Amino acid sequence: MFDLYKENLVDAEQTVLFGKRLSAACDTAICIYLHGDLGAGKTTLTRGFIQGLGHKGHVKSPTYTLVEPYELETWTVYHFDLYRLGSPEELEFMGIRDYFTDQSHCLVEWPERGEGVLAQADIDLTLRYVGEQRCIELQANTENGQRVLKKL
Template identity: 80%
Template structure:
């Protein structure tokens, strides 16, 4: 099994659907780093992921709060957006380590801004525009990440 998976996503709806598929493929607590330019679809994919686990309602971007928690039936999901983080040490003050447990999935936008304070990612997920479509690339970095890609 390859540790890289690539797919084309024609529109935002397919991005949400891929997020739903991804959530169902995560059998263990999973940390996913989300890479891509502003507007590439990171929050759209996260919305699908969270809804795929049963959340009903809005999924908002945590741009100003740094993290949005979602308490679901079987999981806690933490959606981080570190775009506005001025110093990675701020993560230590907010108790970042407490968010990464055995019953939680974490999706982290702009993870490079939290270097040194974030755990290693099971999956690095990158969204880029190719014409009017998006291309998604997932790279598994751990055994858990490989399991997720295999489940997809």
């Protein structure tokens, strides 16, 4: 089994490139929880993930909208930022379960704020600073997550 993956990323550019590599490794729908402090690089990594699937426009943080959809040729990517979520029940009102389909990748920042309502993560991804670099750690929680980690 391949359950854990770690790598150091020296700057934001490498974080974007890692996001592109990660999206290339996802050949089935995936749910990734993104963990890390404010400014750790979660949205930067998401930008790379979405660009890696062919998106050419801007990728913004959905801090105030909770979710930002990206309709791409093969996939729909939903980028969630639950930092400002008042309670997990708010996710039920927005129809959260409808986002997690066989044709979508879901990347969720601050998933602990939606605990008990969100779908299970295939991968828990943590970004943290170690000196001037970022350390990225991915933990596979499902067979799908293990397949992705194996491809990295």
